[in-house]
Amino acid sequence: GAGVSQSPSNKVTEKGKDVELRCDPISGHTALYWYRQSLGQGLEFLIYFQGNSAPDKSGLPSDRFSAERTGGSVSTLTIQRTQQEDSAVYLCASSLNRDRGYTFGSGTRLTVV
Amino acid sequence: GQQLNQSPQSMFIQEGEDVSMNCTSSSIFNTWLWYKQDPGEGPVLLIALYKAGELTSNGRLTAQFGITRKDSFLNISASIPSDVGIYFCAGQPRRNTGNQFYFGTGTSLTVIP
Numbered sequence: 001g002a003g004v005s006q007s008p009s010n011k012v013t014e015k016g017k018d019v020e021l022r023c024d025p026i027s028g029h030t031a032l033y034w035y036r037q038s039l040g041q042g043l044e045f046l047i048y049f050q051g052n053s054a055p056d057k058s059g060l061p062s063d064r065f066s067a068e069r070t071g072g073s074v075s076t077l078t079i080q081r082t083q084q085e086d087s088a089v090y091l092c093a094s095s096l097n098r099d100r101g102y103t104f105g106s107g108t109r110l111t112v113v
Numbered sequence: 114g115q116q117l118n119q120s121p122q123s124m125f126i127q128e129g130e131d132v133s134m135n136c137t138s139s140s141i142f143n144t145w146l147w148y149k150q151d152p153g154e155g156p157v158l159l160i161a162l163y164k165a166g167e168l169t170s171n172g173r174l175t176a177q178f179g180i181t182r183k184d185s186f187l188n189i190s191a192s193i194p195s196d197v198g199i200y201f202c203a204g205q206p207r208r209n210t211g212n213q214f215y216f217g218t219g220t221s222l223t224v225i226p
Contacts, residue, residue, distance in 0.1 A: 004155070033213060035216075040218075041218060042216040042217055042218040043156070043203075043216040045214075045215070048213055056213075059213065091155050091156075093155070101146045101148075101161045101214075102158075103158070104155030104156050106153065106154050107154075
């Protein structure tokens, strides 16, 4: 597509439930990133996918967080047993090359109540 | 992770004034990026810098890659109301053991008409 598409744009969930966030990167972009932005904070790196290589999961805050990327395109970020501190905007970005700037989606605003 | 100190945290200026903000790091960076984020949207890349001393313009925006490789500056000339938003710096360290860009905590800009 023309840009990075994320869905849903907003998600309200009850504490303890699982959620899935979806990212459709720009067609042809081999690099895909997930970041988390808490209120008034900068962007916190979560996970990085590059082609068929093993993902860099070094930013995932706990084992409740996982992500996959199917067919080198669409990615899903899953948060299990959500907690209130998981409330944030989850941003996906894609890039042709990891050393260049990347294009962000509009994010998914997750609220855990 | 890497520490990026961005200042000022917020700015309130009159329309037509010039704006300056900066970002400093504790280590040497190979790449500096500047992004702008509008409410409810993902960050949008404004300027990318790849060489020490590089000065790059994008319309009324000018950014510089510091000679020491540990800082970067963004200037906005003759501000207009649509410049309102949060500006983020981002960078990749020279000895990048990861795959992500590190982000500053942002400068919130308010332009008073």
